[in-house]
Amino acid sequence: MIEINNISKAFNGKAVLKGISAQFQKGETNLIIGGSGTGKSVLLKCMIGLVKPDQGNVLYNGRNFYNCDKETQQSIRREMGVLFQGGALFDSKTVEENVRFPLDMLTAQSAEEKRERVAFCLQRVGLEAAAKRMPSEISGGMKKRVGIARAIVMNPAYLFCDEPNSGLDPLTSVKIDELIKEITEEYQITTIIITHDMNSVMEIGQNIMFLYQGDKLWEGINSEITKTTVPELKEFLFSNKLLREMQE
Numbered sequence: 344m345i346e347i348n349n350i351s352k353a354f355n356g357k358a359v360l361k362g363i364s365a366q367f368q369k370g371e372t373n374l375i376i377g378g379s380g381t382g383k384s385v386l387l388k389c390m391i392g393l394v395k396p397d398q399g400n401v402l403y404n405g406r407n408f409y410n411c412d413k414e415t416q417q418s419i420r421r422e423m424g425v426l427f428q429g430g431a432l433f434d435s436k437t438v439e440e441n442v443r444f445p446l447d448m449l450t451a452q453s454a455e456e457k458r459e460r461v462a463f464c465l466q467r468v469g470l471e472a473a474a475k476r477m478p479s480e481i482s483g484g485m486k487k488r489v490g491i492a493r494a495i496v497m498n499p500a501y502l503f504c505d506e507p508n509s510g511l512d513p514l515t516s517v518k519i520d521e522l523i524k525e526i527t528e529e530y531q532i533t534t535i536i537i538t539h540d541m542n543s544v545m546e547i548g549q550n551i552m553f554l555y556q557g558d559k560l561w562e563g564i565n566s567e568i569t570k571t572t573v574p575e576l577k578e579f580l581f582s583n584k585l586l587r588e589m590q591e
């Protein structure tokens with residue numbers, strides 16, 4: 344479980360996050376939604392240690408990320424898998440080298456152990472046949488799958504995905520969502536996903552947090568979201584034509 348308590352962050356005197364608290368359970372796909380510039384990415388960065396919050400704390404299974412010894416912080420970091428927006432693959436490495444990268448950097452595993460783990464993860468995302476290909480030779484959806492394989496190669500307890508569907512067609516988006524949800528349930532990962540994608544909200548939103556100008560205005564599950572009475576959330580949701588028609 345990840346717990347965030349009263350997270351605040353300002354840049355140049357402008358408050359971007361205003362005391363956000365929440366809990367994210369393991370085995371669930373937790374979504375952070377909201378319009379552009381509402382603080383979603385900054386919140387994610389505060390959670391993974393890329394931006395230090397001005398206030399508040401982040402607990403990983405009870406361990407306080409910003410107030411613990413170096414070894415504990417290091418071991419929490421090793422339990423995180425991150426799927427960056429755009430995939431962030433190394434263009435000069437093959438698919439399997441990309442997936443192996445965290446094992447090369449962070450473990451003392453033998454070549455054989457790494458080979459087996461990489462093969463397992465590539466097989467899990469359905470890419471075993473693409474192991475020797477270069478990122479430039481595969482599609483956008485396949486690149487996301489490589490990113491997912493790399494994010495899970497260290498067997499993470501926590502998985503962070505920043506807009507995993509960006510740039511994908513609707514069908515591929517659905518497949519990527521399903522894959523993330525399956526992996527989350529199968530390995531009991533605490534998964535946090537930033538998304539703009541209404542289909543993701545409706546299909547995999549087991550716990551959804553809506554941010555608006557740095558405040559959390561709503562949280563709940565997908566089956567409840569369209570019944571919201573929060574005006575800012577209604578406006579956000581029903582700017583989507585399909586959802587508007589569903590409500591009418």
Ligand SMILES: Nc1ncnc2c1ncn2[C@@H]1O[C@H](COP(=O)(O)OP(=O)(O)OP(=O)(O)O)[C@@H](O)[C@H]1O
Binds near residue numbers: 386
């Ligand atoms: N390092 C930084 N320095 C100054 N301002 C920043 C920094 N990082 C983010 N901001 C500002 O914080 C605000 C929230 O940004 P954030 O990237 O979290 O938005 P977002 O909700 O993820 O938006 P989007 O959906 O467009 O990615 C924005 O106004 C942004 O300009």
